[in-house]
Amino acid sequence: MAKTSATFPCQACGAVHSKWSGRCDACGEWNTLAEEASTSVPGGLKAPKGGKSKSGKVEFTALNGQQEAPPRIVMGVDELDRAFGGGLVPASATLIGGDPGIGKSTLLLQVAARLARNGLKCVYVSGEEATAQIQERARRLKVADSPVQLATETDLRKVLTALKKAKPDFVVIDSIQTMWSDNLEAAPGSVSQVRACCQELTRWAKTSGAALILVGHVTKDGQIAGPRVVEHMVDTVFYFEGERGHQFRILRAVKNRFGPTDEIGIFEMSQYGLAPAKEPSALFLSSENSDTGGAAVFAAMEGSRPVLAEVQALVAPSAYGTPRRSIVGWDSNRLAMLLAVLETRCNVALGGRDVYLSVAGGYRISEPAGDLAAAAALLTSAAGSSGPSKAIFFGEVALSGAIRPVARTEQRLKEAARLGFEQAFVPDGSSTAIKGLTITPLKRLSDLVELIAPEAAQ
Ligand SMILES: Nc1ncnc2c1ncn2[C@@H]1O[C@H](COP(=O)(O)OP(=O)(O)O)[C@@H](O)[C@H]1O
Ligand SMILES: [Mg+2]
Ligand SMILES: [Zn+2]
Known part of the structure; x- marks a missing residue:
């Protein structure tokens, strides 16, 4: 025992942790430590008897063996299959x-x-909702006629028994977080329960050949264990993201074996x-035309796919001693860097003015290639000029004021041309001829200032 x-x-x-404290040393979160009675074997794992496997031998093999790629269950929804890397893999666990x-x-x-x-x-096993709610x-969703087998249960032992009998794919x-195992004293949703349940379910999936999907709630208050606790135990981890006020949702893989x-x-x-978004690459463009400046389109890449997103900026006189900086969908450190480069390398002084920057549709720019579009939005807002029409921008701005080339130039440009854009401002050296697109290569950020908003420089 x-x-x-x-x-x-x-x-x-x-x-x-061995004792309670207000803050977790490992992740820095407050009030997330909770006492759990646990067995000295973490997660309720039973050590194999005798400590040795039956055969007692480990076989080594060469790296160049002929292993077939895992077969895939294609779901038939492009957006899903792509995110999964070509479909679901049998005998795998996904969070x-x-x-x-x-x-x-x-x-x-x-x-x-x-x-x-x-x-x-x-x-479909739900531990959260009643049968009637799911049927409703x-x-x-107009799928009530589909032969899905539904169960509402939270007892892991019962769930596993039912799964072993049903042999689902x-x-x-x-x-x-709602599953609990009676092997453990800890409460449902606690770290040891979530780990133990994940482990048992994953083991079952591997032996039975089923594709298992676990739903994990992200919690901010630390009352129940979050999905991070089991990320390392599953094969694939996705986060489903979106802004409440917007209707699109993004399924993003953070781990995929x-x-x-x-x-x-x-x-x-x-x-x-x-439903899969109809024209995903154009979702984050705003429909209104801006004659007063302050908007520029960034041709971004998400994996192998181009996405065009409008960056909006407003540069306003500051009413206070400390000017305001407010940013949605971009990194505040990159904005600070860009403002410093504009000031010291291009003579565009925005330091004393309020700067607001926002990416349309709730999209988040994570690529450094977004620098040039952000700069264009800031410059046209500062100059109060409309800027080039039907234009896209991409390029990373270095501290020296140089514009660095970025990956996948051709794909970005092709998508821009397909969506009706006519001009592209790109890093020098990434010249690709695309039909219908006038391409302007830029060496330095000051070249952009001269071209689109010379009034902004002093
Ligand atoms: N009757 C309804 N009509 C339209 N939208 C609904 C209805 N019921 C729920 N929703 C929407 O579906 C969203 C997703 O719900 P759900 O799939 O249960 O989320 P989760 O499982 O991630 O907690 C809810 O935020 C709600 O806005
Ligand atoms: Mg739910
Ligand atoms: Zn922690």
């Missing part, structure tokens, strides 16, 4: 994390219904559920 003692795991990151209400249950019920209609055996959602557990992690799936949320 394992010894029982109290430990204090962090509900946010899973780090185990989908996201804020409550973002649409995880909706998406997964739709996927289960689709796969079940295609003849796969699909099970199925009616709203695809299983959704909604959510991992079977594919790339830079691909995203873009969906639109309506009352009939989530």
Whole structure:
């Protein structure tokens, strides 16, 4: 019998502490340590008897063996299959994390219904909602006729028994935080429960060959363990993101043992559920024309796919001693750097003025290539001029004021031309001729100032 003692795991990151404190040393979150009675074997794992496997031998093999790529279950929704790296992998475990209400249950019920209609055996286990609630959602999503097998249960032992009997191809557990194992004393949702349940379910998926999807709520208050606690135990981790006020949602892979992690799936949320976005690359463009300046389109890349996003800026006289900086969808450190480069290398002094910067549609720019578009938006706002029409921008700005080339130039330009843009301002050296697009290569940020907003410089 394992010894029982109290430990204090962090509900946010899973780090185990031997005594309570207000702040977790590992991740820096406050009030996330909770006392748990735990057995001395973490996560309820039983050590193999005798400490040796039956055969007692480990076989080594060469690196060049002929292993076939894992077969894929293609879901038939491009946005999903792409994000998964070509479809679901059987005998694997996937975690989908996201804020409550973002649409995880909706998406997964739709996927289960689709796969079940295609003849796969699909099970949906909910520990959060009552059967009637899920049936009501199925009616709203118009998937109630699909032969998905639904269960509402939180007892892990019962769930596993049912799964072993049903032998499904695809299983959704909604959510991992509601499952509990009676092997452990800890409360449902605690780190040790979430870990133990994840471990048992994952082990079952590997042996049975099912594709398992675990839903994990992201929690900010630390009352229940977050998905980070089990990220390392599963094969694939996705986060489902979106802004409440906007109807699109992005499925982003942060870990994938079977594919790339830079691909995203873009969906639109309506009352009939989530549908693949129709023109994803144009979702983050604003429809209004700006004659007063302050807007520039960035041709971004998300994995292998181009996305065009409008950057909006407002430069205003400052009413206070300390000018305001307000940013949505971009990095505040990059803005500070860009303002410094504009001031010292291009004689554009914005330091004493209020600067607001926002990316349309709730999109978030993470690429340094967005610098040039942000600069163009700031410059045209400062100059009060409309700037070049139907133009896109990309390029990284160095502290020296030089504009550095970025990857995948041709794809960015092609997508811009396809969406009707006529001009492109790009780093020097990335010249590719694209039909219908006038390309202006730039060596330095000061070249951009001269071309689009000479009035802004002193
Ligand atoms: N009857 C309805 N009509 C339209 N939208 C709804 C309806 N019921 C729920 N929704 C929307 O679906 C969203 C996603 O819900 P859900 O899939 O349960 O999220 P999650 O599982 O991530 O917590 C909710 O935020 C809500 O806005
Ligand atoms: Mg849900
Ligand atoms: Zn922590």
